[in-house]
Amino acid sequence: MKSGTPVTEDNDQRGGPTRGSTRLWRKGTLIGLHSQSQHSRTLDLKVPGWPGHRPGQHIDVRLTAPDGYSAQRSYSLAAPVDGNSVSITVDLVPSGEVSPYLYAVMEICDELDIRGPIGGWFVWEPGEPEIGDGPVMLIAGGSGVVPLVTMLRAWRQTGDQTPVILAYSLRGPDDLMYGRELNELRAVGVDIRLIYTRTVPDAHRRVAGRLGLDDIAIPATGQRAERVYVCGPAGFVDHATALLCAAGYPDAAIRTERFGPSGAD
Numbered sequence: 001m002k003s004g005t006p007v008t009e010d011n012d013q014r015g016g017p018t019r020g021s022t023r024l025w026r027k028g029t030l031i032g033l034h035s036q037s038q039h040s041r042t043l044d045l046k047v048p049g050w051p052g053h054r055p056g057q058h059i060d061v062r063l064t065a066p067d068g069y070s071a072q073r074s075y076s077l078a079a080p081v082d083g084n085s086v087s088i089t090v091d092l093v094p095s096g097e098v099s100p101y102l103y104a105v106m107e108i109c110d111e112l113d114i115r116g117p118i119g120g121w122f123v124w125e126p127g128e129p130e131i132g133d134g135p136v137m138l139i140a141g142g143s144g145v146v147p148l149v150t151m152l153r154a155w156r157q158t159g160d161q162t163p164v165i166l167a168y169s170l171r172g173p174d175d176l177m178y179g180r181e182l183n184e185l186r187a188v189g190v191d192i193r194l195i196y197t198r199t200v201p202d203a204h205r206r207v208a209g210r211l212g213l214d215d216i217a218i219p220a221t222g223q224r225a226e227r228v229y230v231c232g233p234a235g236f237v238d239h240a241t242a243l244l245c246a247a248g249y250p251d252a253a254i255r256t257e258r259f260g261p262s263g264a265d
């Protein structure tokens, strides 16, 4: 499938930033590709006129075939704002319609249509007064780690001092996205907890199993996070949210983003 339609405005009235320009379909030109795991890669796009975005927001991507058939999917913005640059990280769904094209077919200088940024709730901009001294907890299932890494990059860029915990649930070592970057973030103080659900790498202390109450505990102080962001497949988000409620978190402290129709990493 190729992308070939001009920049247009349609009648999609979904929530998010109120600037009209966020509903425009814009041309994105692929300028960079980076592998992130054995089945995911980051696509860097140049998007003239990009209005900017906040960590946690996403875009719509539209592919259009020569016969006019088009398919559209959402992808989280995979890097903090940087002029006209926009990045997404796509995890391959082998039976899928759009992700195999983004993961394996698109080449440098190819174009696609994008629209956004979208979403105003699942956003963390370091320094928010409501969060105070924190901590902030980020809970990811599978590719749900993408917007959370964008938040961590913004946290690092701004020199924010809020303590941060990332609990990242994945099936096995082959599924680890952003491995090197997570090590760097650990070295600068992020409490990174890898929760392998099926296959555990050598020397990893936690046994394989689903995200549990211990994985989201803050043992040093016994306190709770001021805010928690949960992102991943719908089943995973429901499970994590139930754990947070069991741990005494009020609804107001929890922000969620659901990827795809189902699944529970």
Ligand SMILES: Cc1cc2nc3c(=O)[nH]c(=O)nc-3n(C[C@H](O)[C@H](O)[C@H](O)COP(=O)(O)OP(=O)(O)OC[C@H]3O[C@@H](n4cnc5c(N)ncnc54)[C@H](O)[C@@H]3O)c2cc1C
Pocket (backbone or CB within 6 Å): 058, 073, 074, 075, 076, 077, 088, 089, 090, 091, 092, 093, 095, 096, 097, 098, 099, 100, 143, 146, 147, 233, 257, 258, 259, 260, 261, 262, 263
């Ligand atoms: C707000 C938002 C942000 C998102 N951000 C990202 C992101 O940063 N990176 C990313 O890789 N994806 C992200 N997604 C998921 C993405 O939009 C697509 O759903 C995903 O790439 C699959 O699309 P597809 O066309 O390849 O599969 P489809 O053709 O839509 O689906 C094919 C089959 O796979 C199943 N399926 C669909 N999605 C998934 C999934 N995520 N996991 C397992 N099975 C699935 C379907 O039920 C169907 O049976 C996001 C989704 C939302 C709603």
